[in-house]
Amino acid sequence: MVMGTEELNEEEANVEGSAPLFSLRDAQVVRGGKTILDVPSFDLAEGEHVALLGPNGAGKSTFIQLLTREVFPLWREEPPVRFRGSARPELSDIKRSLGIVSATMHDQVRVHLPVIDIVCGGMFGTLGLPRHVEMTPEVHRRGMDALERLGIAEIADRDVMTLSTGQVRRALVARELMSDPSVLIFDEPCTGLDPEGMYHVRDTMRMLASEGRSVVLVTHYPEDIIPDIKRVLLIKEATIFADGPKDELLTSETMTELFGVPLAVDESHGWYSLRGRY
Numbered sequence: 001m002v003m004g005t006e007e008l009n010e011e012e013a014n015v016e017g018s019a020p021l022f023s024l025r026d027a028q029v030v031r032g033g034k035t036i037l038d039v040p041s042f043d044l045a046e047g048e049h050v051a052l053l054g055p056n057g058a059g060k061s062t063f064i065q066l067l068t069r070e071v072f073p074l075w076r077e078e079p080p081v082r083f084r085g086s087a088r089p090e091l092s093d094i095k096r097s098l099g100i101v102s103a104t105m106h107d108q109v110r111v112h113l114p115v116i117d118i119v120c121g122g123m124f125g126t127l128g129l130p131r132h133v134e135m136t137p138e139v140h141r142r143g144m145d146a147l148e149r150l151g152i153a154e155i156a157d158r159d160v161m162t163l164s165t166g167q168v169r170r171a172l173v174a175r176e177l178m179s180d181p182s183v184l185i186f187d188e189p190c191t192g193l194d195p196e197g198m199y200h201v202r203d204t205m206r207m208l209a210s211e212g213r214s215v216v217l218v219t220h221y222p223e224d225i226i227p228d229i230k231r232v233l234l235i236k237e238a239t240i241f242a243d244g245p246k247d248e249l250l251t252s253e254t255m256t257e258l259f260g261v262p263l264a265v266d267e268s269h270g271w272y273s274l275r276g277r278y
């Protein structure tokens with residue numbers, strides 16, 4: 001059999017299952033004639049965690065959409081995005097492996113449905129159960145297990161529209177757990193939450209990270225970066241500003257440079273915080 005360069009490279013990349021979870025090379029996204037993201041090189045290993053940090057409009061969401069294949073990079077002979085070594089993974093494989101929690105999804109929760117239905121919909125990629133699908137005892141049990149893991153089993157039968165923002169956010173995490181994903185993407189998961197909501201969402205990220213799942217976090221706030229996340233990817237003006245160990249990059253100097261205003265970083269027991277220097 002004669003193989004193209006792409007197939008040969010995929011074989012190489014998959015030797016002994018050693019391919020990174022995600023691999024980006026010369027990945028460029030152009031919109032309206034403007035480069036909105038340019039990633040020379042980025043690899044994320046299976047089980048590795050990373051936090052993406054950067055100013056508004058820097059390109060963080062675009063970066064995530066490259067991983068989830070919601071946006072496509074400019075064509076290159078060498079494919080710019082690979083998932084587990086594959087340049088053309090099945091979309092269903094990606095969907096099964098990735099769980100995504102974002103404020104955007106939160107905004108879509110505008111239906112009067114019991115929480116358990118919202119959670120179980122995660123098995124089908126729908127918000128509630130699809131019309132033709134009946135709630136079987138097995139699906140119900142899995143939904144309840146997911147809610148229990150999030151510590152919110154008692155709200156299973158509540159109308160989702162009556163929940164607090166923090167409870168909805170946790171219910172959406174439970175929904176993502178229905179497919180037992182190996183990667184969890186949290187896109188600004190604490191936006192709009194009070195300190196209690198933030199506490200629970202960050203605690204949930206810790207639980208999932210400690211289970212060996214990769215956590216990819218997009219945030220504006222170092223406070224969200226749980227101690228389990230050791231690597232940060234700083235994005236500024238549509239490209240990678242820095243990529244490396246958290247303890248080297250989460251400094252007052254680097255944050256000041258990244259955001260363009262005087263900032264100070266404090267650290268305590270592996271947790272970071274950011275404040276303005278006036």
Ligand SMILES: Nc1ncnc2c1ncn2[C@@H]1O[C@H](COP(=O)(O)OP(=O)(O)OP(=O)(O)O)[C@@H](O)[C@H]1O
Pocket residue numbers: 031032036054055056057058059060061062063
């Ligand atoms: N379809 C499009 N056409 C033109 N520009 C776009 C398009 N989509 C995104 N952009 C621009 O690309 C840039 C990167 O957007 P992106 O949403 O990735 O940034 P972000 O870092 O996630 O921002 P935020 O922190 O505000 O969520 C922004 O300047 C945005 O306006």
